[in-house]
Amino acid sequence: MSGSPTTRAQVPTISFARGAPSTDIVDVEGLKQAAVTAFDNDPAGLTGYGTAVGYVPLRSWIAEQHGVPTDHVLVTNGSMQADAFLFDELVRPGAAVITERPTYDRTLLGLKARGADLHLVTLEEDGLDVEEVAALLRDGVRPTLAHVIPNFQNPAGYTLSLAKRRRLLELAHSHDFVVFEDDPYVDVRFSGEPLPRMLELDGGADSAHVVYASSFSKTVCPGIRVGYLVGPPAIIERIRVRATNTYIAPNMVAQGTVYEYVRGPRFPGALERVKNALAERVGLLDAALREHLPQATFRRPEGGYFLWVSLPEGEGHDVARIAAEAAARGVVIVPGTDFLLEGGENAFRLAYSGVQAEDVDEGVRRLAAAIAAARG
Amino acid sequence: MSGSPTTRAQVPTISFARGAPSTDIVDVEGLKQAAVTAFDNDPAGLTGYGTAVGYVPLRSWIAEQHGVPTDHVLVTNGSMQADAFLFDELVRPGAAVITERPTYDRTLLGLKARGADLHLVTLEEDGLDVEEVAALLRDGVRPTLAHVIPNFQNPAGYTLSLAKRRRLLELAHSHDFVVFEDDPYVDVRFSGEPLPRMLELDGGADSAHVVYASSFSKTVCPGIRVGYLVGPPAIIERIRVRATNTYIAPNMVAQGTVYEYVRGPRFPGALERVKNALAERVGLLDAALREHLPQATFRRPEGGYFLWVSLPEGEGHDVARIAAEAAARGVVIVPGTDFLLEGGENAFRLAYSGVQAEDVDEGVRRLAAAIAAARG
Numbered sequence: 001m002s003g004s005p006t007t008r009a010q011v012p013t014i015s016f017a018r019g020a021p022s023t024d025i026v027d028v029e030g031l032k033q034a035a036v037t038a039f040d041n042d043p044a045g046l047t048g049y050g051t052a053v054g055y056v057p058l059r060s061w062i063a064e065q066h067g068v069p070t071d072h073v074l075v076t077n078g079s080m081q082a083d084a085f086l087f088d089e090l091v092r093p094g095a096a097v098i099t100e101r102p103t104y105d106r107t108l109l110g111l112k113a114r115g116a117d118l119h120l121v122t123l124e125e126d127g128l129d130v131e132e133v134a135a136l137l138r139d140g141v142r143p144t145l146a147h148v149i150p151n152f153q154n155p156a157g158y159t160l161s162l163a164k165r166r167r168l169l170e171l172a173h174s175h176d177f178v179v180f181e182d183d184p185y186v187d188v189r190f191s192g193e194p195l196p197r198m199l200e201l202d203g204g205a206d207s208a209h210v211v212y213a214s215s216f217s218k219t220v221c222p223g224i225r226v227g228y229l230v231g232p233p234a235i236i237e238r239i240r241v242r243a244t245n246t247y248i249a250p251n252m253v254a255q256g257t258v259y260e261y262v263r264g265p266r267f268p269g270a271l272e273r274v275k276n277a278l279a280e281r282v283g284l285l286d287a288a289l290r291e292h293l294p295q296a297t298f299r300r301p302e303g304g305y306f307l308w309v310s311l312p313e314g315e316g317h318d319v320a321r322i323a324a325e326a327a328a329r330g331v332v333i334v335p336g337t338d339f340l341l342e343g344g345e346n347a348f349r350l351a352y353s354g355v356q357a358e359d360v361d362e363g364v365r366r367l368a369a370a371i372a373a374a375r376g
Numbered sequence: 377m378s379g380s381p382t383t384r385a386q387v388p389t390i391s392f393a394r395g396a397p398s399t400d401i402v403d404v405e406g407l408k409q410a411a412v413t414a415f416d417n418d419p420a421g422l423t424g425y426g427t428a429v430g431y432v433p434l435r436s437w438i439a440e441q442h443g444v445p446t447d448h449v450l451v452t453n454g455s456m457q458a459d460a461f462l463f464d465e466l467v468r469p470g471a472a473v474i475t476e477r478p479t480y481d482r483t484l485l486g487l488k489a490r491g492a493d494l495h496l497v498t499l500e501e502d503g504l505d506v507e508e509v510a511a512l513l514r515d516g517v518r519p520t521l522a523h524v525i526p527n528f529q530n531p532a533g534y535t536l537s538l539a540k541r542r543r544l545l546e547l548a549h550s551h552d553f554v555v556f557e558d559d560p561y562v563d564v565r566f567s568g569e570p571l572p573r574m575l576e577l578d579g580g581a582d583s584a585h586v587v588y589a590s591s592f593s594k595t596v597c598p599g600i601r602v603g604y605l606v607g608p609p610a611i612i613e614r615i616r617v618r619a620t621n622t623y624i625a626p627n628m629v630a631q632g633t634v635y636e637y638v639r640g641p642r643f644p645g646a647l648e649r650v651k652n653a654l655a656e657r658v659g660l661l662d663a664a665l666r667e668h669l670p671q672a673t674f675r676r677p678e679g680g681y682f683l684w685v686s687l688p689e690g691e692g693h694d695v696a697r698i699a700a701e702a703a704a705r706g707v708v709i710v711p712g713t714d715f716l717l718e719g720g721e722n723a724f725r726l727a728y729s730g731v732q733a734e735d736v737d738e739g740v741r742r743l744a745a746a747i748a749a750a751r752g
Contacts, residue, residue: 023420031423032415035629039408044399047407047597077453077601081623109621221423223628225453245485247457251627252599253411 014363016350017332019154019305024356025277026221030266031257037264038256046256052243054228055255061262062228066197066212068205071233074240077250079184079215079227084110085239085246086180086211086229090144091116098136098146098177100128102308102339102347104154107147107182119143120341123153125299127160130167137175145178145211150198152185152304155339155349159302165198172202172209184215184227187271189303190279199230208232216258218305219271225251226258275303281352281360282307288364293371305353308336310346311371317346318374325370331363390739392726393708395530395681400732401653402597406642407633413640414632422632428619430604431631437638438604442573442588444581447609450616453626455560455591455603460486461615461622462556462587462605466520467492474512474522474553476504478684478715478723480530483523483558495519496717499529501675503536506543513551521554521587526574528561528680531715531725535678541574548578548585560591560603563647565679566655575606584608592634594681595647601627602634651679657728657736658683664740669747681729684712686722687747693722694750701746707739 038046045055053059054075063070076082091097093115099107101120111118119136122129128148136143146168150160160168172179181198199212211231216224229236243250261267285307286300298309311317319335326333336347355363414422421431429435430451439446452458467473469491475483477496487494495512498505504524512519522544526536536544548555557574575588587607592600605612619626637643661683662676674685687693695711702709712723731739 018425020425023423026419026423028415028419028423031629032412035411035415035633036408039404039411043402043404045599047399047402047404047599049394049396049593049598077627078623084622106621106624113621217425222425223421223423223625223632225623225625225627225629245482245489246460247454247601248482249599249601251453251601251630253407253601253633254627254629256599257411257629 011330013330013332014355014359014366015332016352016355016363016367017334018354019351020222020354021218021274022354022356025274027266027270027273030264030270031221031224031261033266034261034264035253035257037260038253041260042256046252048252050249050252052240052247052249054250055252055259058226058255058259061259062230066199066204066230068230069233072205072230072236073228074236074243075226075228075250075255076243077227077247078217078225079182079213080106082213082227082229083107083180083182085242086213086235087111087114088242089235089238090178092144095144096141098133098143100148100153102155102336102344103147104149105338108339108341111147118341123156123158125158127153127158127164128168130164130171133168133171137171142175143177145180146172147180147182148198149182149185151183151189151195152301152306154185154304155306155334155336156299156308157301157304157306158299158308159195162195165195165201169198169202169209177209179210181210181212183212184218185304186214187219188275188278188305190275190282192302211235216262219274220258220261224254224258226254277357278303278305278353280357281355284357284360285350285352285364288361292364292368305351307350307352309348309350310336313346315346315375317371319345319348321374322348322371325373326367329366329370331366331370333367387706389706389708390731390735390742391708392728392731392739392743393710394730395727396598396730397594397650398730398732401650403642403646403649406640406646407597407600407637409642410637410640411629411633413636414629417636418632422628424628426625426628428616428623428625430626431628431635434602434631434635437635438606442575442580442606444606445609448581448606448612449604450612450619451602451604451626451631452619453603453623454593454601455558455589456482458589458603458605459483459556459558461618462589462611463487463490464618465611465614466554468520471520472517474509474519476524476529478531478712478720479523480525481714484715484717487523494717499532499534501534503529503534503540504544506540506547509544509547513547518551519553521556522548523556523558524574525558525561527559527565527571528677528682530561530680531682531710531712532675532684533677533680533682534675534684535571538571541571541577545574545578545585553585555586557586557588559588560594561680562590563595564651564654564681566651566658568678587611592638595650596634596637600630600634602630653733654679654681654729656733657731660733660736661726661728661740664737668740668744681727683726683728685724685726686712689722691722691751693747695721695724697750698724698747701749702743705742705746707742707746709743
């Protein structure tokens with residue numbers, strides 16, 4: 001019965017779709033120990049309601065990491081919830097908002113749902129085209145905020161250069177808008193040198209123009225759902241009230257576990273393991289793309305989860321069809337069109353965070369076959 | 377230095393304000409073990425993102441408890457988050473909404489924030505005055521939903537009778553509104569017989585007019601922040617989309633821990649311990665009120681956390697002043713006015729869930745002194 005119709009279904013699917021770590025690079029044992037330590041050290045704090053600012057020791061730890069007083073920090077159930085609160089607070093219907101083009105699909109959805117007047121600005125290999133932002137400002141656009149993923153951007157994997165970080169802050173000051181520095185990937189850099197956060201460049205505790213968000217999803221694990229905001233106390237206080245009225249307080253058991261984990265002995269080694277695995281996967285992906293998809297262009301990222309692949313323009317690529325052909329061959333990608341309001345038909349996002357090293361080459365082989373089939 | 381200004385500050389404050397269990401009646405050891413078991417049994421499920429429907433095994437467990445298919449259930453970060461999603465989905469500005477009078481202050485806040493046209497209906501000792509609801513309907517009010525806390529209501533401690541549950545459902549059918557059965561206290565009944573849920577009376581899986589919410593805050597602990605909705609799949613699906621766009625998924629570590637805990641050997645005994653402690657505290661509170669505040673009226677509840685105290689009308693009580701005098705004497709209460717749009721100056725809520733048995737009498741003594749002082 002070789003070549004039977006069931007053969008294809010037996011090939012395990014390789015997913016380049018989900019921006020999440022494979023379970024083998026999560027330190028489950030360490031997390032379990034951290035949970036036990038947290039219950040032992042602070043039973044009342046873990047099991048009681050707490051308040052919307054978050055688990056107090058974790059909030060203080062985050063404040064220390066960023067060199068700000070605690071009233072600049074609010075811990076949330078994952079950083080997307082933080083984004084949602086900030087958008088609810090700042091984005092009225094019709095408010096002008098700048099985002100990168102392409103950008104995270106859920107950010108676009110969230111802003112569209114709130115009636116934002118979206119201005120998508122070209123994302124270059126060194127990040128947002130800040131002179132395009134300056135041109136928008138000259139044309140009279142008055143943004144409430146600019147949403148930027150500065151490190152290893154989702155979906156492109158690009159990083160905003162230091163010069164552009166400075167220039168964006170200059171524009172934020174001269175035109176009084178908030179830079180929303182959405183930075184969940186900063187701590188999973190596996191090559192190159194880290195750049196200063198815009199929050200720091202703007203004076204840290206003295207910054208009035210940056211709201212910073214990050215998360216433990218990439219350094220601890222996604223299922224723990226702990227993210228946070230750092231920003232001017234007046235904005236943080238408004239979001240605290242909103243959070244109280246939404247859910248009383250974020251998850252204390254999860255935050256207590258994160259607190260013990262990030263202070264504990266296993267965290268540095270576990271983070272190294274994550275970075276090494278990501279570095280290995282991106283190296284294999286880079287090699288496989290060069291071999292099986294020589295016509296594709298992409299920039300190898302220095303950290304994070306994602307790589308953006310473009311196929312030559314003018315060849316009439318239809319990424320929806322490519323994705324369908326890929327799915328039929330047991331490989332999953334996210335079409336470029338998902339990250340844009342228009343265009344992206346010749347592009348797609350590959351997330352390598354969840355793909356085992358031994359599957360990378362086979363995944364790209366299948367993808368190359370899908371691209372060939374989609375053109376036929 | 378006896379009688380020095382520091383004496384009063386040294387008297388520990390007794391708080392009847394917070395609807396939360398004291399830590400001594402939380403099974404911290406059992407929760408810790410459940411967390412370990414959860415990480416051991418399902419490391420990928422606990423640490424991965426999961427989806428907005430909730431942790432799949434817990435969702436199935438809840439569905440079984442309520443005798444409904446899983447697509448009727450959505451697990452959330454605490455039940456107040458569930459309320460918020462439901463209100464966001466159903467309550468447009470100007471929509472008529474019925475609530476009890478008095479009712480949970482955060483419910484009123486949430487509905488007012490969404491621009492609801494609120495109709496507060498008298499709460500009697502056997503629950504909502506359903507004939508007052510019928511009169512509103514006759515007068516042309518067309519509610520989107522009626523929010524009811526059927527068991528050991530917050531703030532009053534009253535329970536909706538079986539006859540009234542049936543009558544409310546009849547009205548919901550004839551006038552096509554949703555009964556939002558907000559039921560976090562159902563499992564902490566310490567005397568009397570349990571009544572069927574309106575969800576069950578309306579046909580369980582076949583119900584089109586009841587959305588049910590509950591929580592593990594009162595049976596497991598508040599800091600774990602796990603609540604849920606049960607309702608018609610079409611509504612649940614809309615809320616699933618909203619939840620995905622808000623936070624991707626609720627906390628998997630917390631839900632996995634709850635799942636192992638409620639299935640585990642310690643849960644029944646721990647729940648008995650909670651109920652026994654609540655029963656003891658309400659007994660002491662009842663006796664102390666009769667002794668120290670004979671002029672007060674109240675109904676001794678059969679479960680839950682709260683007891684509503686009314687002082688005689690026409691005596692010019694000012695509950696804000698009583699609360700201030702009480703605070704000065706080291707006892708904290710929540711004024712009745714917090715649970716109403718108007719009135720409540722002669723009433724307050726006492727939460728006995730967080731007060732140790734040995735403190736109840738002293739707390740009521742202080743309160744009686746405060747009431748006397750507030751009149752002087």
